[in-house]
Amino acid sequence: MTERLRAPVDAAALAAFRILFGLLMCAGTLRFLLSGWVAEQYVRPAHFFKYPGFEWVVVPPEPALYALFGALAVLALMVALGLFYRVAIVLFCLGFSYVQLMDATNYLNHYYFIALVSFVMCFLPLHATWSLDARRRPGMARPTLPAWMLWLLRFQVATVYFHAALAKAQPDWLLHAQPLRLWLAARTDLPVIGPWLDETWVAYAMSWAGFLYDLTIVGFLLWRRTRVFAYVTVLVFHGLTHALFDIGMFPFIMVTLTPVFFAPDWPRRLLRRPAPVIAAAPAARWPAVAVTVWCVFHALFPLRHFAWPGDVLWNEEGMRWSWKVMVREKSGSVTFHVRSRETGRAWQVNPLRFLQWRQASEMAGQPDLIAQAARMVAGDFRARGFGDVEVRAEAWVSLNGRAPALLVDPDVDLSRVEWTWAPAAWIRPGPEGPPLAAMAGR
Amino acid sequence: MRALRLVAIGLGLAMGCDDGDDGGSAPPADDGVDRRAIVASLGEHVILPTYERFAQAATALRDAAQAHATAGPADAAAKRAAAQAAWRAAMAVWQEAEVMKVGPAGMADMTVGGQSLGDEVYSWPNVNPCRVDQEIAAGRFSDPAHFETLFPNAYGLDALEYVLFVEGADNACAPQQAPNNNGAWAALGADEIAKRRADYAAVVAGQVARDAEAIVAAWRGGFLASLQAAGTSGSAFPTARAALDEVFAAMFYVDLTTKDLKLAVPAGIAETCGPETCPDDAESQFAHVSKENIAANMRGLRAVIVGNRPGEAARPGFDDALSALGAGALATSLVADIDAAIAAVEGLEGTLQQALASDPAKVRAVHAAVKKVTDVMKSQMVSVLALTLPREGAADND
Numbered sequence: 001m002t003e004r005l006r007a008p009v010d011a012a013a014l015a016a017f018r019i020l021f022g023l024l025m026c027a028g029t030l031r032f033l034l035s036g037w038v039a040e041q042y043v044r045p046a047h048f049f050k051y052p053g054f055e056w057v058v059v060p061p062e063p064a065l066y067a068l069f070g071a072l073a074v075l076a077l078m079v080a081l082g083l084f085y086r087v088a089i090v091l092f093c094l095g096f097s098y099v100q101l102m103d104a105t106n107y108l109n110h111y112y113f114i115a116l117v118s119f120v121m122c123f124l125p126l127h128a129t130w131s132l133d134a135r136r137r138p139g140m141a142r143p144t145l146p147a148w149m150l151w152l153l154r155f156q157v158a159t160v161y162f163h164a165a166l167a168k169a170q171p172d173w174l175l176h177a178q179p180l181r182l183w184l185a186a187r188t189d190l191p192v193i194g195p196w197l198d199e200t201w202v203a204y205a206m207s208w209a210g211f212l213y214d215l216t217i218v219g220f221l222l223w224r225r226t227r228v229f230a231y232v233t234v235l236v237f238h239g240l241t242h243a244l245f246d247i248g249m250f251p252f253i254m255v256t257l258t259p260v261f262f263a264p265d266w267p268r269r270l271l272r273r274p275a276p277v278i279a280a281a282p283a284a285r286w287p288a289v290a291v292t293v294w295c296v297f298h299a300l301f302p303l304r305h306f307a308w309p310g311d312v313l314w315n316e317e318g319m320r321w322s323w324k325v326m327v328r329e330k331s332g333s334v335t336f337h338v339r340s341r342e343t344g345r346a347w348q349v350n351p352l353r354f355l356q357w358r359q360a361s362e363m364a365g366q367p368d369l370i371a372q373a374a375r376m377v378a379g380d381f382r383a384r385g386f387g388d389v390e391v392r393a394e395a396w397v398s399l400n401g402r403a404p405a406l407l408v409d410p411d412v413d414l415s416r417v418e419w420t421w422a423p424a425a426w427i428r429p430g431p432e433g434p435p436l437a438a439m440a441g442r
Numbered sequence: 443m444r445a446l447r448l449v450a451i452g453l454g455l456a457m458g459c460d461d462g463d464d465g466g467s468a469p470p471a472d473d474g475v476d477r478r479a480i481v482a483s484l485g486e487h488v489i490l491p492t493y494e495r496f497a498q499a500a501t502a503l504r505d506a507a508q509a510h511a512t513a514g515p516a517d518a519a520a521k522r523a524a525a526q527a528a529w530r531a532a533m534a535v536w537q538e539a540e541v542m543k544v545g546p547a548g549m550a551d552m553t554v555g556g557q558s559l560g561d562e563v564y565s566w567p568n569v570n571p572c573r574v575d576q577e578i579a580a581g582r583f584s585d586p587a588h589f590e591t592l593f594p595n596a597y598g599l600d601a602l603e604y605v606l607f608v609e610g611a612d613n614a615c616a617p618q619q620a621p622n623n624n625g626a627w628a629a630l631g632a633d634e635i636a637k638r639r640a641d642y643a644a645v646v647a648g649q650v651a652r653d654a655e656a657i658v659a660a661w662r663g664g665f666l667a668s669l670q671a672a673g674t675s676g677s678a679f680p681t682a683r684a685a686l687d688e689v690f691a692a693m694f695y696v697d698l699t700t701k702d703l704k705l706a707v708p709a710g711i712a713e714t715c716g717p718e719t720c721p722d723d724a725e726s727q728f729a730h731v732s733k734e735n736i737a738a739n740m741r742g743l744r745a746v747i748v749g750n751r752p753g754e755a756a757r758p759g760f761d762d763a764l765s766a767l768g769a770g771a772l773a774t775s776l777v778a779d780i781d782a783a784i785a786a787v788e789g790l791e792g793t794l795q796q797a798l799a800s801d802p803a804k805v806r807a808v809h810a811a812v813k814k815v816t817d818v819m820k821s822q823m824v825s826v827l828a829l830t831l832p833r834e835g836a837a838d839n840d
Binding site (some may be wrong): 109247282285325326357386 | 475478479673682701769771813816821822836
């Protein structure tokens with residue numbers, strides 16, 4: 001096993017991974033800039049939600065924000081070109097991760113994936129071939145790289161699919177086809193496929209197909225005999241998710257990066273380039289401990305919600321950084337009840353008064369963000385001379401179409417609650433019973 | 443080469459399936475939730491008729507205000523009372539329209555087809571009686587074009603309420619402000635002030651009537667057709683879903699304005715109210731129809747949810763969409779909650795200001811009743827109908 005991981009393989013697949021990743025990140029960053037999302041997500045909001053341990057991350061002033069995004073696009077292009085690759089990928093990783101840490105309401109699984117992949121790429125010499133660096137410094141050029149590097153990137157992509165499958169292995173998804181039934185029924189105006197999307201069997205078929213796809217696609221991509229069929233499936237699956245959902249770059253990322261499961265020489269064969277002499281390359285040393293620790297952590301960390309009681313889709317404890325991709329529909333209405341400790345006077349605060357709509361919407365379904373917002377309200381009241389206040393939240397939340405239920409205990413002063421790894425006693429149990437199930441008509 | 447082709451096909455498929463375009467040839471939705479039919483019906487049978495009713499009421503108001511302005515001393519009081527009645531009638535309709543500000547009445551930079559005409563008609567809470575008095579003292583209002591240079595808080599139904607209902611010859615400005623600090627107001631005299639207020643009312647009422655007609659004309663001149671054709675080429679709405687989202691966004695007036703401003707602030711529920719209650723922050727300070735306005739907001743919301751007004755033929759609305767998706771119980775309870783909120787506000791004794799003084803708990807109960815409606819709108823209704831919250835903005839999900 002170790003020998004196989006240390007053995008040299010054609011570096012072409014890794015170079016292709018670097019090129020495609022860089023181009024995709026460059027395009028994604030430009031899309032973000034051109035969509036006006038820098039202003040929408042980072043300039044207009046007056047408050048930002050922090051990640052535990054990253055409270056020090058601040059949103060820079062507007063000109064610096066645009067400079068940061070511009071720099072990310074340039075760095076991504078440099079990664080693709082393999083130009084000053086080591087510096088470019090490290091700066092890209094740091095810059096991209098910083099942006100993601102600026103506001104927790106912007107969390108997306110595929111942003112986390114990009115941060116992880118770029119982090120891994122910092123340690124891999126993916127500019128060894130097909131790069132401007134290799135052309136500038138022929139001494140560093142290598143036609144082969146150790147196989148563990150390829151397998152590490154494969155692991156990173158496979159982790160997403162495997163845990164996404166596990167996240168779907170729950171009653172709402174498999175037994176009630178929710179939330180797909182809700183989402184698909186709203187897309188009946190799509191051309192060609194639209195009229196079928198409200199069919200109950202379609203929702204069930206797509207729920208199960210999605211589950212089985214996530215569970216098996218890596219295996220089928222790795223197996224040479226099923227590879228072509230599997231990749232066509234990748235194209236169809238992610239093409240559909242792009243058409244049906246506002247899922248951004250995610251389908252493009254997976255379509256572009258899944259060829260990492262192909263044979264290491266796939267780009268060379270595609271471009272009809274001569275194969276390198278692999279036998280001549282010596283087996284390399286490899287950071288076995290670091291790679292093992294990394295892989296074990298990323299295999300187990302997304303499973304942490306099993307250590308906590310309750311439904312992760314409801315309490316969100318262990319929801320982030322665990323590849324629970326598009327598995328719940330959650331909408332809520334939160335009202336903060338503020339009470340002066342000195343006078344007993346009580347007020348109600350609509351979060352839309354201090355948050356953007358998108359932030360308030362994201363916060364409504366996530367208890368830790370509701371607690372964080374409660375602390376914001378308490379701080380704001382103190383700053384405005386109201387003295388010491390208690391802040392409770394009345395959060396009516398609908399999960400997968402169920403009737404709204406209270407997400408957090410309305411009697412707990414959330415301004416005193418701090419985030420910990422322990423289960424939060426102030427999160428109420430999830431609603432009993434199935435999600436909205438009976439769809440009329442079909 | 444085959445793999446490269448597959449990549450190209452995949453990317454092409456993904457790029458080609460743009461979810462914002464259904465190309466004009468898409469069949470209507472077939473799930474019992476024909477979103478296009480719902481928005482088309484709401485536009486034709488609920489929203490446009492509301493604006494048409496308002497245009498009629500605004501015309502009557504204009505005529506009454508002109509009669510008031512030209513009245514002699516003998517019938518001045520009667521004509522003023524008639525103008526006040528016409529204002530109340532127009533305001534009752536407008537308050538229903540407040541929750542339907544889709545298209546021309548919507549804000550220009552926030553709604554599809556928006557021309558900000560709604561703000562021209564009524565700009566509360568952006569009101570400023572002092573600005574009205576300053577214009578009256580300056581006497582430059584006879585030219586309607588003059589109003590184009592002013593902010594909406596100097597004209598519209600809010601300004602009309604002030605000039606038609608305010609008693610006495612005092613003005614709303616501070617002593618250090620014009621027209622007090624320059625003696626302009628004191629120089630007018632009580633009779634001239636009354637005359638100028640009547641003249642101002644006539645000019646502003648004419649402007650309101652023109653704005654009302656402009657809204658109706660814009661609806662008839664293409665916006666209704668655009669709404670009815672939502673999701674086809676030529677419509678301003680790329681999908682029927684986007685059109686439904688736009689109607690849904692307008693309904694949030696009940697959350698942000700009715701609940702939070704018209705009720706929470708005067709009832710002392712919002713911290714911006716220092717004392718226990720703040721009746722001076724209630725909506726209608728001169729005509730004292732705050733209570734009626736809140737009830738009208740809820741009736742407008744009910745009409746949009748149900749698809750028709752009480753007594754009219756049943757037509758598709760949001761409740762039908764909810765029922766078709768298996769959430770009939772939600773539809774029923776939502777309508778019942780709206781009816782309960784209407785009953786609660788209509789059950790207040792006297793004006794809202796009087797109720798705040800005599801029984802503030804009852805006003806808080808009205809707030810709770812309205813909040814019960816908006817809680818459901820923002821939670822289960824959004825989920826079941828896969829609606830987008832207003833100004834949520836486009837962003838990626840996963």
